[in-house]
Amino acid sequence: MLQYEALFNHASMGIVVLDNKGMIRSANPYALKLFGYEPGELTGKAIEVLIPQRYHHRHVGHREGYTHHPNNRPMGLGMDLFAIKKDGTEFPVEVSLGNYQDKGEVSVIAFVSDISIRKRTEAQIEKMNAELEATVVQRTRDLQLTLDELKTSRGRLQELHLYQKALLDNAGVMIIATDEHGIIRLFNPEASARLGYDEAEVIGKASITLLHAPDQESDADLFNTLVAGSEQGLHEDAEYNYITKDGVVFPVSLTISAVKDEQGKVTGFVAVAIDIAARKQAEKELHKALEKEKELNELKSGFVSMASHEFRTPLSTILSSTYLIEKYIKTEEQPSRDRHLGRIKSSVAMLTEILNDFLSVGKIEEGKIQVRPAEFDIHETVESVIEEVRHNLKKQQGIHYTHEGEAVFILDVSLLKHILMNLLSNAGKFSPENSTIEVRTSCHNKQFLLAVKDHGIGISKEDQQHLMERFFRGANAANIQGTGLGLHIVSKYAELMHGKVTCNSEIGKGTEFIIVFQAKQNGE
Incomplete structure (x- = not known):
């Protein structure tokens, strides 16, 4: 029973319990703090008091539909909702719902987390960061009050037992309670379902460190790290990696609270873990x-x-x-x-x-860009591009083309033509009049090579490192018309067809670009 009470009073999220008419039966200290109310101030009020006015018309119908179907599965985490504080301040929340029956009456349990911090991040990434600021003295006082109430009524004890069990069974989070040494004493259904362990496998037998993915810390050091803050009354969530029984690792947001007796001695810990994969x-x-x-x-x-x-x-x-x-x-x-x-x-x-x-x-x-490979005649394709480019060459510039090996290959002909046209255009622009541009192709052993060589101004070793970048122009090409995009396009098109581009150049001695394509294998 102490574990259930600790869960309600020390959980690092708001917990609100409603009757089947949507009236608030109870709210834990964190929920009161979250919404700005004093103890008992929310009891008997409609849940819509915590929801902005503009959502009331549809929330009432949603709430009534949920409470009239007690077999519904609890809502999962991840739905962005808005709540309102007592002072009228709106803030985004993440809510998980569950329900249970007591003497035929359906009660709804809402787990509420403030996600304002996550909403304010520059990347607009949702990040839960529930902060509990209740002091050890206040938690002890609340726990004592609850114990006193339980002693006054056996019926109340049974009701509270059912209520707390419903919290564990229907929570959309993993809840694990341990003794002061970290040995697991409580393992809720969500933890069992998510981590793959039956209660009998871990309760009284395994440490909470079993659930953490292996790292360089020993089990003892890891346990001390996990509970260090909670023993001082700190309740900050942190990210850890959990590991399932089958070896699957996933990230969680973990908050651990210490459970203390009347003398302030730590008797155990309660861990609340949320899957944030x-x-x-x-x-x-x-x-x-x-x-x-x-x-x-x-x-x-x-x-x-x-x-x-x-x-x-x-x-x-x-x-x-x-x-x-x-x-x-x-x-x-x-x-x-x-x-x-x-x-x-x-x-x-x-x-x-x-x-x-x-x-x-x-x-x-x-x-x-969609790549559409097809078989093509190498010599015929290259000659057609040369003929198209020839009329844009400088005075007395010529193109000499040679081919050896097999006559056909499989590539996207449109992309290949674009590559060759860019290389020939560059060779013409950066070469003098009365010069010859050399084009050669070869096809052997399922490998196709395309090379374009000019005898122009050449490219420095330093500039060759940046040739394929967008808008890059060589230092010696400032006075020659160009966009700095041609070679970037060549490299990207070649990459799409699994080709590798090589540049051999020297200032004043010309440049040769060589692209090698490998034949596509079956199943690729």
Whole structure:
């Protein structure tokens, strides 16, 4: 009985008991503290006094439906609700419900935790942090009052016994009581169901340290760590890892309270553990979402900065060429018109390339690129891309292509073409006139190699470490038109097709990019 009384009076969460009409029968000290009421002040009041007015109309129906169906399962943790203090302050709570029958009458038990601190965190992650501030003297006085009441009525003793048993049996939390040495004396059904041990396996036989995942501390040191604060009247929750009988480890929020006799001697401990695996996973997912949003914001910021610079030149060219075309009205001035039309086309192509690169990066970051592998003719595919790029090369630049090995391979042809087009475009921009760009492919032993080599300005060793980063431009490429997105796209597309990119370069001696793709194995 002392264990049941200690649970009600010293639990690190609010406990409110209602009759089947929704009237408050009793509330533990923590609940009174939580809502700002004095002892006995809540007794006989409707539970809606603890709920903001705007929720009353639907809460009454929900409450009546619950109390008229005593076989309902208790509500689980994790539902975000709001409560109201006596002074009108609203705060978010987490509630677990249970019910029991006494002489045919249904009583409802509500376990209430204040989650205000969790709601105020920057990541908006829900975090339970119930703090009990009751002193040892107050707890002892309350316990004595309860004992005195029990002595006055045998019927009251039986009622309290049923009531406390209902708390244990229907609580949505794990409750374990121990003696002063940590040997388990009480193991509620939730603890049994969640941890996989029957009461007979642990009560009187195992220490509470059995439930904790192994670490470097000895059992004795761990037990002392667990109960150290509770012996001084502290009731702060902490995170630990519990382990089931089958070896499954999961995180819990754990609060331990000391049980003392009339002389203040510690006679045992009560541990209340809440499974927070779902909450931890939600925190992890939220952090990932925030990081993703941060990356997308950086991408947008980078694009605005790049666009304001890179769009200026082609737009100015289009504007000036359009103006000059209007001035050439004679037939013999057609060559001049053609020259300016060519400049306009080139500038439009440049703008299109910038926009396409940005759209590609956006799809990559959002995970919207779908890889559709199919068998393709290597020589035919590469030649088609070369032919498409050839008209954008500088004066007298040429492309020499060689292939050896098998004629077909399986990849996403669209992504491969985009990779080759980017590499050829870069090779043309960073190479002088009258130079040759070398393209070679080979296919042997289920491995496909694509290499593009130029004889241009080259890339320093320092810059090669950042080539695949978004918006990165080499130190010697500042005066050459470009977005800094092409190689980033190449690396991401290659990665999607399980390809590995290698760069061999030296300042003034040109650059070679080599990408090796492995054939997809069965079942991949």
